[in-house]
Amino acid sequence: MKLFILTLFCVCRFVTADEDERLPNKCEVCKFLTVELQDALEKTGRSKEVLEVGEVLDTGKRRRKIKYNTSETRFTEAVDNICERILQYNVHAERPGSLRYAKGTSQTMTTLKDLVNKGVKVELGLPYELWDAPSIEVSDMKKQCETMLEQYEEVVEDWYFHHQDQRLENFLCENHVLETSEQECLKEVWKGDMGKKEVAKEAAGGRAEEQGAKDNEEEEEEEEEGNTHDAGEL
Numbered sequence: 001m002k003l004f005i006l007t008l009f010c011v012c013r014f015v016t017a018d019e020d021e022r023l024p025n026k027c028e029v030c031k032f033l034t035v036e037l038q039d040a041l042e043k044t045g046r047s048k049e050v051l052e053v054g055e056v057l058d059t060g061k062r063r064r065k066i067k068y069n070t071s072e073t074r075f076t077e078a079v080d081n082i083c084e085r086i087l088q089y090n091v092h093a094e095r096p097g098s099l100r101y102a103k104g105t106s107q108t109m110t111t112l113k114d115l116v117n118k119g120v121k122v123e124l125g126l127p128y129e130l131w132d133a134p135s136i137e138v139s140d141m142k143k144q145c146e147t148m149l150e151q152y153e154e155v156v157e158d159w160y161f162h163h164q165d166q167r168l169e170n171f172l173c174e175n176h177v178l179e180t181s182e183q184e185c186l187k188e189v190w191k192g193d194m195g196k197k198e199v200a201k202e203a204a205g206g207r208a209e210e211q212g213a214k215d216n217e218e219e220e221e222e223e224e225e226g227n228t229h230d231a232g233e234l
Contacts, residue, residue, distance in 0.1 A: 024141040026148075027185040028098045030173040033145050036085045037156070038168050040078040044069065075160045079153075083145035087134045098185035101141070152176060 068074055092099070092106035105113075112122050134142070149156070152172060159171045174183060 023137055024098075024101070024144065025182075025185070026144070027173070027178055027182050028101065029141055029144040029148055030177045031098055031169065031185055032086060032089070032101060032141065033083070033148060034167075034169040034172055037078060037082050040082060040085075041074070041160075044074055044078070075157065079149070079156070083142050083149060086142040086145050087138060089134075089138050089141070091135050091137050095190075097188050099188055099190050101138070102190070148177065 088103050089101045090104065090106050090109070092102050093108045094100075094106065095102070112124070115122055155172055155176050156168070159166070159168055163171055169186060173186060178186075
């Protein structure tokens with residue numbers, strides 16, 4: 001029973017952290033804005049579609065043809081509602097820094113749902129049906145994304161038409177949005193989930209630490225008793 005309570009506490013302590021202290025910062029917002037925009041553009045980058053622009057004049061002059069993958073149309077379609085895609089993210093509370101934002105169900109939430117499915121009562125302060133709704137952090141990032149995109153839309157457009165040889169993250173975030181001291185999150189790279197073995201190892205480490213503290217306490221008591229006995233013999 002103690003093991004179960006310890007495990008449940010370790011899982012819940014991430015979820016119940018103070019949301020206001022963990023709202024996304026400017027670096028994180030810029031990072032995921034560029035991730036989503038580049039992803040949207042990559043999905044249409046290999047298109048061989050050709051667009052015809054302009055009107056057919058009475059002289060019979062044909063419309064000008066341009067490639068879709070270098071067109072303003074492609075850029076507009078990619079940028080449109082790009083910040084809505086941020087709502088697909090979840091907070092993976094077991095991960096550090098900007099890495100806590102990722103798509104898919106978090107390891108923490110998966111564990112909590114498994115407990116619920118086993119009949120364990122888990123209280124998070126909101127109904128179970130809202131567990132998968134966008135969190136305060138993610139909703140705040142979406143709003144900040146919209147503000148940032150509006151403020152730097154011309155910079156993003158300049159990158160699209162003239163600087164795609166550079167990563168958007170570098171061009172936008174490093175060169176225009178962030179001060180050098182604000183760029184720490186750009187260096188954070190996800191190396192994969194810990195997996196069940198690592199989670200078990202971490203839990204075992206917590207139990208070992210608890211047992212070690214208990215053993216130390218018993219040793220101190222024995223030592224104290226031993227010292228008292230020695231003094232009596234004197």
